[in-house]
Amino acid sequence: MTKKLWFQMGVGILLSILIIKYFMEISFIFAPVVIIIKAIILPLLLGGVLYYMTEPIQRFMENRKFPRWASILTIFAGLAVVLWIFIAIIGPPITNQVNNLVEDAPTLEKKFNIVKDRLLEQKEDLPEQIQNSIDSAANSAQSIAVKFGKWVVQFLQSFFQAMFLLILVPFFFIFMLKDHEKFAPKIYNLFSGERREWVKKTLSDIDNVLRSYIQGQFLISAILASLILIGYLLIGLKYSLLLALFALFMNLVPFIGPWIAVAPAVIIAYLQEPKLVILVAIVTLVAQQIDSNLITPNVMGKSLDIHPLTVITIILAAGNIAGFVGIIVGVPVYAVGKVIVSNIYDQRRKIKHAATKDV
DSSP states (O other), X not given: OTTSHHHHHHXXXXXXXXXXXXXXXXXXXXXHHHHHHHHHHHHHHHHHHHHHHHHHHHHHHHHTTOOHHHHHHHHHHHHHHHHHHIIIIIHHHHHHHHHHXXXXXXXXHHHHHHHHHHHHHHHTTSOHHHHHHHHHHHHHHHHHHHHHHHHHHHHHHHHHHTGGGGGHHHHHHHHHHHHHHHHHHHHHTTSOHHHHHHHHHHHHHHHHHHHHHHHXXXXXXXXXHHHHHHHHHHHTOTTHHHHHHHHHHHTXXXXXXXXXXXXXXXXXXXHHOTXXXXXXXXXXXXXHHHIXXXXXXXXXXXXXXXXXXXXXXXXXXXXXXXXXXXXXXXXXXXXXXXXXXXXXXXXXXXXXXXXXXXX
């Protein structure tokens, strides 16, 4: 019985629970370690994202005989130019639209309250069952909005609290660009034989998954945001650049992000001119159709192979556990875990097949 997979998994789960239980009881011993990890996690994540975004540029240059130091300097110079373009060209319109939004906020609030009161008045003329459904939907939407607002606030608080640590980002980024080939060998060289090959393959698969997800998700978000910006400008929607920038960040969240991104656009469109809501819906529909049929299949392909329902479940669970940061990192963490489990399963199947063959 001890050789059965279900028994070994059960023992592993029980041992994991016991380890977590006793770890929690003596957590005060590890408090300094936890503080250090929290301090470096944001710079490490940002450094990793920058590395995966710029690694194709470095590989392209080094394939053309550029030395490592030259590729790193070129990447930093390119990032500096992009930052300057953003500040010099995109910064002023964004600042202008933010100021306009702040000035128009009282008027927008009055219009929103008028629309809300009108809808509540009309609700009384509907059957009781429909009224109850509307109340239930409104409460659910309010609960989701409040929870999402808390996630955003928590993220902003954490972000601003960690701003002074962002000086560490260039250091992580430089070391990743400089020594990224050395990280995996230092791990798999600790092993030997078949286990070494398995660890090497697993690390390679994890690297491929993270690269595909980060590069693909950022590219898809940038293309979608550009399409949305063009559409909003064509229909004359106010705060188009601000809404497109919001969509750029929200589209980093798979499946749920685009729906979150369109919500403020619909509200502003209705308050600006009700018929614009239809045009915003058309722009969103066209952008999403182009994404689902052309962009995502060609950019992401089947690299993650995660069902949409699984993604939504992961995002909701990660959001409850770790707030807005959990929403962002939930899917890649799950993808890495899936790679590890798949490789463990494949290795066990190979061992079992070899044992059966010997018999």
